[in-house]
Amino acid sequence: MVLEQVDQLPNHKNVSIVIQWSSDKMDSWPNGTSRLLQTVPRGRKSPLATRFPSRLFAVRESAGVDASNLSRSAGLAAGYVLRLEDAVSSPCLDTLEQVAAALGVPPGWLAYGYEGNEPFRERCPRPLVEPVDPIPEDRYRVFRALHEGFPARLQQARERSGLSMRTVSTAAGVSVQAWSNAEAGKVVPRVDTAERMAVALGVAPSWLGFGEGIPPN
Numbered sequence: 001m002v003l004e005q006v007d008q009l010p011n012h013k014n015v016s017i018v019i020q021w022s023s024d025k026m027d028s029w030p031n032g033t034s035r036l037l038q039t040v041p042r043g044r045k046s047p048l049a050t051r052f053p054s055r056l057f058a059v060r061e062s063a064g065v066d067a068s069n070l071s072r073s074a075g076l077a078a079g080y081v082l083r084l085e086d087a088v089s090s091p092c093l094d095t096l097e098q099v100a101a102a103l104g105v106p107p108g109w110l111a112y113g114y115e116g117n118e119p120f121r122e123r124c125p126r127p128l129v130e131p132v133d134p135i136p137e138d139r140y141r142v143f144r145a146l147h148e149g150f151p152a153r154l155q156q157a158r159e160r161s162g163l164s165m166r167t168v169s170t171a172a173g174v175s176v177q178a179w180s181n182a183e184a185g186k187v188v189p190r191v192d193t194a195e196r197m198a199v200a201l202g203v204a205p206s207w208l209g210f211g212e213g214i215p216p217n
Contacts, residue, residue, distance in 0.1 A: 048112040048205060049090070049192040055113060055133070057085045059105055063136050073102040092188045093147035093209050101143040104136030108206025108213055111191045116206040117213030120199040146210040150194070151185040153208050157201040157216055158183070171200035 060070055060081070067081040074081070075098055083089045084099070091099070093111075100107035108116055114131045158168055169179040173196055181187045182197070189197070191209065198205040206213035 047192060047195055048116050049195050051113060052096075052111055052191060053085045053087045055110055056081070056099070059103055059110070059133055059136070060085075062133070063103060065103070070099070070102055074098040090190045090192050092190050093150060093194055094145075094188050096191050097145070097147050097210065098143060101141055104138060104141045105134050106140055106206075106210075106212060107146060108210045109134055111209060112195065112205045116195075116204060118204050119202050119214070120205070146212070147188060148185075149211050150188070150209060151183050153211065154179075154197065154201075155183045157203045157208065160216060161201055168197070168200045172196040 060067065065073075067085070068078050071078050071081045074095075076095070080089070081099065084091060093107075096111050097107040100110045103110070158165065161168065165179055165183075166176050169176045172179070172193075174193060178187070178189075179197070182189055194209045195205045198208040201208070203216050204213040207215050
């Protein structure tokens, strides 16, 4: 859209005139520019879990914790935290919760950030004040095994949705057997898989994974 001399317009009622004028002008742009603009695909929102490595690195650095020491505190192999920060490995919910407890931060935030407390939205309004990263607290340094409630929450959300297991598993990009195993508690999914399941069900990823954030209505 092209706006010329907007500051000379007497009031906002004339904005529609400017928009109409702009549309007319676009039709006359060379080489079908207006049609090109209409066919440019809209960007898709990246999964929240893709920013987990940067959150992990930032909170670890701010806390002054060595990666090897954090791995040991979380009961993991010495180099595992560095693998997570380098996005070489994607942790399962239980492993992420161990790391979050060792750091003293909420596991839902570490996995999905603040947006993970709400159901997925393709476009989220930018907050007036950017949230700050949580400061490690002793109350979060206890491993509470919140991920163990994942199977029950998963089944509850699916039954509440009224959708079949095949429908939601297809939407999440996992097999029906994998979904069934997750509901039965036979496997612990990775944080990115749990997020896809949450999106398919229309629930908050942090709630599904760890019982944090906004529960389904």
